[in-house]
Amino acid sequence: MPTLPITLVVITYNEANNIARCLDSVPFAAEKVVIDSGSTDDTVAIAQAHGARVVHQDWLGFGPQRNFATTQCSHEWILALDADEYLSPALCAELEQCLPELMASKICAAYLRRATIFMGAPMRWYLPAMGEKMARLFHRERARWADVRVHESLRFNGPSVTLKASFNHENNPSLPEKQVKVLRYAELKCRDWLEKNKPLRLWEMPFVYPVTFIKDYILRLACLDGWRGFVVAETAASYAVYKRMRYYEMKCNPGSVENAAAALTRHGIDR
Template sequence: MVLSISVVLITKNAAHSLKACLDSCRFADEVVLVDSGSRDDTIAIANTYGARVIHQDWLGFGPQKQFAVGQARNDWVLCLDADEWLSETLRNEIIGLPRHPQAVAYRFPRCNKFMGRFLRHGEGYPDMSLRLFDRRRARWSDHAVHEYVIADGPVGTLSGDLMHESGEDISVYLAKQNRYTDLQADALFVAGKRVGALKLVSSPLLRFFKFYLVRQGFRDGLPGLVHILIGCFNSFVKYAKLLEKQRLEKKT
């Protein structure tokens, strides 16, 4: 017998991408969609696919996803974002899992689209993502941003790609990154992390060396270069915001 799986999503105004996501998950026993206040056609689309829709005010990425996991009827959950969809290879691998897997969770590569191109190198790939797990042995972290799954047991690896097609233009992407760096700086400050000029300068430089040269981001052409440079700038901005918080703290 095959593994019974609940697909779990968190959404807000995701109508532009939701259909592709749900189309790729028709094999699932159920789809649970936790929405935090969509004003577009997200709920209507979810209803046409027979998804179970639950409203929950925004809790932060980690807590919101863990809340959604708790609403599933099955213990095995596949957590997706509305702008992600399963490649045929990954879908078939998941369908073929036994009812009692040896692993308590599975990770697989995520292929990110940026500036009209699916990135295959650098920071954009393989972007290994742990999204399929037994909720009795794994859970989402409590992080408000850059959340991750914590697994208590062996983790397996699937080879098929999780496709990520956000459809965002650069201005929207940068706005999102600005919010993320706010959250990252806040989390570092609360954790007692402190930064100086050396970290401010060295972090983006080392990031560029790692992703553009070592991991061959140059092979993704201009989109790969832009993606990595924005990532380097984000690293600089994150620590600049932390430095600002440190200085404000000294004045109080």
């Protein structure tokens, strides 16, 4: 595949097991940039060995970190992937055909479909894991990431397209890693809520778990993925409840914010 004037950008922290596969899956990118927030493993060396320019940036939160990454890119068109994501051969072939025309257009962004591998195997039925649409290919002057600590999304006002083939997401190789990520994401989300002074709605608490579980297990078809689907739905429901309990604690015990941050840092979770 010929090289195209596009930048692949990846934000990393201790991704030595994933970064080579991610970078190598995008052979057509004229530039590959890794924004690393202080990895203590071999992430930086591996990224450099696989053709990436590595830039250090202390962790700013997902949205601000991605916006900083955009400023480090040399090309107008950017493909943003996480280190545990990688393009499929089918998506590479589709991009080979459509990228030149897309890059010459007034399109702001392109949605890519993400397929998830969970507990060592692809999810076959769970809807969010089967072709979830995510805006990951964009023009740097026409789109910007939301400035939030977690669950960031690309914001743009203008035309977009959706590609057919999917890219892959190796979602948390083990349940302990999944739980660590859930804990970290909940903490970041609650800090955003705290800054915005989101109202407490404690009456929701008894209903959040069953509603979320039923939504994911039944309506989103996780039940058809067997026990792996049960685990996905249970994790989603537990996360929905926990982040509300944690936000309640932050509001009634403000000192817990700094105490928790220190504890998470000691365990290498917060950054």
